[in-house]
Amino acid sequence: xxxxxxxxxxxxxxxxxxxxxxxxxxxxxxxxxxxxxxxxxxxxxxxxxxxxxxxxxxxxxxxxxxxxxxxxxxxxxxxxxxxxxxxxxxxxxxxxxxxxxxxxxxxxxxxxxxxxxxxxxxxxxxxxxxxxxxxxxxxxxxxxxxxxxxxxxxxxxxxxxxxxxxxxxxxxxxxxxxxxxxxxxxxxxxxxxxxxxxxxxxxxxxxxxxxxxxxxxxxxxxxxxxxxxxxxxxxxxxxxxxxxxxxxxxxxxxxxxxxxxxxxxxxxxxxxxxxxxxxxxxxxxxxxxxxxxxxxxxxxxxxxxxxxxxxxxxxxx
Amino acid sequence: xxxxxxxxxxxxxxxxxxxxxxxxxxxxxxxxxxxxxxxxxxxxxxxxxxxxxxxxxxxxxxxxxxxxxxxxxxxxxxxxxxxxxxxxxxxxxxxxxxxxxxxxxxxxxxxxxxxxxxxxxxxxxxxxxxxxxxxxxxxxxxxxxxxxxxxxxxxxxxxxxxxxxxxxxxxxxxxxxxxxxxxxxxxxxxxxxxxxxxxxxxxxxxxxxxxxxxxxxxxxxxxxxxxxxxxxxxxxxxxxxxxxxxxxxxxxxxxxxxxxxxxxxxxxxxxxxxxxxxxxxxxxxxxx
Numbered sequence: 001x002x003x004x005x006x007x008x009x010x011x012x013x014x015x016x017x018x019x020x021x022x023x024x025x026x027x028x029x030x031x032x033x034x035x036x037x038x039x040x041x042x043x044x045x046x047x048x049x050x051x052x053x054x055x056x057x058x059x060x061x062x063x064x065x066x067x068x069x070x071x072x073x074x075x076x077x078x079x080x081x082x083x084x085x086x087x088x089x090x091x092x093x094x095x096x097x098x099x100x101x102x103x104x105x106x107x108x109x110x111x112x113x114x115x116x117x118x119x120x121x122x123x124x125x126x127x128x129x130x131x132x133x134x135x136x137x138x139x140x141x142x143x144x145x146x147x148x149x150x151x152x153x154x155x156x157x158x159x160x161x162x163x164x165x166x167x168x169x170x171x172x173x174x175x176x177x178x179x180x181x182x183x184x185x186x187x188x189x190x191x192x193x194x195x196x197x198x199x200x201x202x203x204x205x206x207x208x209x210x211x212x213x214x215x216x217x218x219x220x221x222x223x224x225x226x227x228x229x230x231x232x233x234x235x236x237x238x239x240x241x242x243x244x245x246x247x248x249x250x251x252x253x254x255x256x257x258x259x260x261x262x263x264x265x266x267x268x269x270x271x272x273x274x275x276x277x278x279x280x281x282x283x284x285x286x287x288x289x290x291x292x293x294x295x296x297x298x299x300x301x302x303x304x305x306x307x308x309x310x311x312x313x314x315x316x317x
Numbered sequence: 318x319x320x321x322x323x324x325x326x327x328x329x330x331x332x333x334x335x336x337x338x339x340x341x342x343x344x345x346x347x348x349x350x351x352x353x354x355x356x357x358x359x360x361x362x363x364x365x366x367x368x369x370x371x372x373x374x375x376x377x378x379x380x381x382x383x384x385x386x387x388x389x390x391x392x393x394x395x396x397x398x399x400x401x402x403x404x405x406x407x408x409x410x411x412x413x414x415x416x417x418x419x420x421x422x423x424x425x426x427x428x429x430x431x432x433x434x435x436x437x438x439x440x441x442x443x444x445x446x447x448x449x450x451x452x453x454x455x456x457x458x459x460x461x462x463x464x465x466x467x468x469x470x471x472x473x474x475x476x477x478x479x480x481x482x483x484x485x486x487x488x489x490x491x492x493x494x495x496x497x498x499x500x501x502x503x504x505x506x507x508x509x510x511x512x513x514x515x516x517x518x519x520x521x522x523x524x525x526x527x528x529x530x531x532x533x534x535x536x537x538x539x540x541x542x543x544x545x546x547x548x549x550x551x552x553x554x555x556x557x558x559x560x561x562x563x564x565x566x567x568x569x570x571x572x573x574x575x576x577x578x579x580x581x582x583x584x585x586x587x588x589x590x591x592x593x594x595x596x597x598x599x600x601x602x603x604x605x
Contacts, residue, residue: 044409050408050409050412052412097592098592100595101591101595103408104346104352104408104547104551105547105591105595105596107352107408107412107547108543108544108547108548108587108591109588109591109592111540111543112544112584112587112588112591113588115540115580115584116581116584116585116588119578119580119581119584120581123577123578123581234536234540238416241409241412241413241416242413242416242417245409245410245413249409275423275424275427275428275432275532276424278420278421278423278424278427279420279421279424279425279428281417281420282416282417282418282419282420282421282423282424283417283421284417285413285414285416285417285420286399286414286417286418286421288413289403289406289410289413289414289417290402290414293410
């Protein structure tokens with residue numbers, strides 16, 4: 001791929017900052033969703049871990065960041081790092097329990113973990129605020145940039161963190177470790193036969209993915225200064241999978257496209273009618289699965305090829 | 318003692334409803350290996366249709382029968398249009414496709430009927446309490462237990478005793494071998510799928526008293542149905558019966574005794590059961 005293409009999404013994100021106006025907070029939530037979807041791409045897309053429980057990590061990170069800000073320190077970066085780390089530890093523990101299973105059993109176990117965590121958070125209302133959620137204040141980023149009313153700091157802060165995670169994800173999937181995940185997805189038995197420690201590899205990628213999802217949750221809590229039980233809900237897990245497949249799995253940039261299209265479509269359709277968006281998203285999903293297995297990235301690929309042919313056609317050399 | 322009996326009876330009635338609805342999911346997920354997140358939609362459609370017909374003056378059982386038929390037909394249409402292309406695709410595509418279908422179900426029902434809860438009036442001869450000797454108990458719940466038991470016996474008899482059942486068992490245990498001896502596995506699964514959807518519709522009708530009927534039905538109770546099938550063992554009817562009854566009794570007991578942590582207990586149990594027996598309580602031979 002031409003390196004210039006890599007700059008495109010980031011340039012668009014920066015351009016959005018200057019042109020968004022009142023939509024900047026919507027932009028921030030898109031960035032948070034991109035990070036969540038990206039994390040799912042590592043676990044589900046590359047390693048083939050079928051999960052409907054990523055909301056557990058998203059919510060764990062969100063509550064972690066909120067509780068850290070309230071009880072320990074209001075510094076955003078410190079809170080983010082701590083929330084990310086504890087989410088990773090949580091993922092290692094749960095991953096060790098469940099990652100020897102596959103298919104529907106694994107799906108149900110990830111689902112059960114998310115439900116258990118949501119119920120626990122609901123019951124421990126003295127700590128988590130229960131249905132009311134937690135509202136808190138954050139200190140300035142790096143001690144310099146306050147979270148302002150227009151969400152400018154929030155947007156740029158989220159964008160920078162997303163970029164850092166994207167670079168990490170890119171390095172991971174293009175490393176020998178990432179290639180071995182490809183093999184594990186295609187056939188665990190064969191990878192085991194050539195001596196790959198499948199279980200450990202799965203735990204490792206599960207932890208990385210969960211840390212990323214935890215970061216996304218922490219960012220969502222920090223930028224809105226609020227965390228509620230919905231961060232742990234089944235809908236979050238479901239939406240993350242939807243955004244990933246809509247955009248295209250195993251592409252990394254698919255997360256960008258899927259999350260952006262999903263949030264924008266939902267926002268517009270919900271304005272027409274509060275239930276209309278379910279119709280649109282449902283239809284979009286079915287169409288994607290039936291006709292566009294590579295997701296929206298495939299449309300982009302077709303467009304790029306067409307563009308190249310057009311350029312070559314006009315160029316006499 | 319009296320409390321224990323009530324918990325047991327309530328749990329049984331609840332478990333029977335779960336079982337009736339989950340039979341169809343056992344078929345799709347267990348036998349045809351399609352992760353079907355849209356299954357709750359068929360139960361919901363059955364319930365809504367029956368509610369509409371009863372309001373229009375159709376007697377309860379006639380409405381239930383018609384709704385069962387309609388859910389079956391709906392299942393047949395869905396099988397031919399939506400599910401056929403899915404058989405060859407991976408689990409992820411199946412999850413998404415059926416998730417999308419559920420969204421469309423919910424949006425369509427909201428558009429047609431609004432978001433309010435639909436009540437299915439119980440016929441007057443089943444509405445009252447019945448005297449059990451030491452206390453009274455709602456007749457309708459006893460009726461649910463009886464119907465659930467009869468259906469289980471019927472399903473068991475058909476699967477263990479009929480030619481159709483023998484073919485089905487063969488197709489589950491080893492689809493390639495079954496094809497080789499001349500069984501039309503695809504047609505067999507299609508028929509079973511339609512019957513499963515019809516049963517889900519029936520469960521949606523008679524279980525409406527326990528599982529609240531509104532457009533989000535399809536998502537809210539989906540996890541329960543999935544759990545029944547996964548815990549019971551994919552493709553095992555006996556397993557899903559045992560799982561449905563166990564989960565029904567455990568959840569009811571939890572609600573009675575530990576109101577605060579009932580849902581937590583239920584899913585903790587599911588978690589432990591699945592870790593202990595990853596293939597379910599009573600997996601069919603091909604899996605075990």
